[in-house]
Ligand SMILES: [Zn+2]
Ligand SMILES: [Zn+2]
């Protein structure tokens with residue numbers, strides 16, 4: 001589905017010897033994904049850790065092939081992911097993973113009632129097995145304890161990247177080196193400015209509802225996506241969230257600092273932080289206000305005719 005960000009550019013001409021940051025105008029996009037009520041994030045609720053701390057030494061160094069073999073015994077017959085603690089079996093001893101279990105009324109292997117029988121022996125074995133990362137087919141060679149698996153996979157460099165456009169219904173997934181190609185082909189209307197010091201001009205900030213403004217900035221051989229999002233986390237209280245994400249990995253992000261600054265009418269509001277990686281995205285940061293946050297009253301102090309200019313400076317860490 002095409003998700004147009006109808007943006008126009010007004011680039012101030014460069015004057016020799018003087019530093020005028022370029023100004024890029026970003027027009028708003030209504031964010032259909034955001035409703036008035038705060039959307040719940042699925043950050044928490046990891047599997048509870050297994051109750052038994054006993055470790056078997058089935059897979060000590062040198063036995064990785066037996067560990068791989070053991071890991072295969074934990075395969076869920078429905079989704080082929082691993083069945084990890086807490087491990088429950090049907091009355092005939094068949095295992096199915098927790099996610100599939102919730103959708104089933106009988107055992108997928110023998111049709112017996114799904115039951116609630118805990119298999120503590122398998123849980124103990126699971127504690128000693130090293131499982132391959134979910135993205136092993138993409139090249140990740142890590143073998144992990146089941147308790148570290150989910151954490152690792154969230155940050156795994158081999159996890160596919162999703163489209164970094166906020167609020168977009170775009171479902172694109174791909175590798176990091178394909179992200180810019182995707183943006184230039186599918187999100188043509190996003191303005192890009194060159195330079196470490198630019199002005200991100202959001203137009204029509206008084207539009208009601210959930211709205212996004214997006215712009216790209218290129219400097220230091222990298223592309224950064226500037227996002228301004230307006231939403232209502234609390235009933236009737238609208239806030240703006242401004243943040244920068246690098247089209248890059250977390251390691252690349254750590255090399256930079258971004259500064260966002262509202263400036264004018266004898267007032268200044270600024271925020272400085274490490275850019276997010278598009279691999280982690282901006283939604284979690286916005287939910288936890290880990291970005292430049294201000295409400296509509298503050299925005300009025302800095303806005304000019306319903307347009308808000310945000311100075312964006314990116315520097316090396
Ligand atoms: Zn499953
Ligand atoms: Zn069964």
Ligand SMILES: [Zn+2]
Pocket residue numbers: 133134135136140141142152153156157158
């Ligand atoms: Zn991995």
Ligand SMILES: [Zn+2]
Pocket residue numbers: 163164165168170171172182186187
């Ligand atoms: Zn996209």
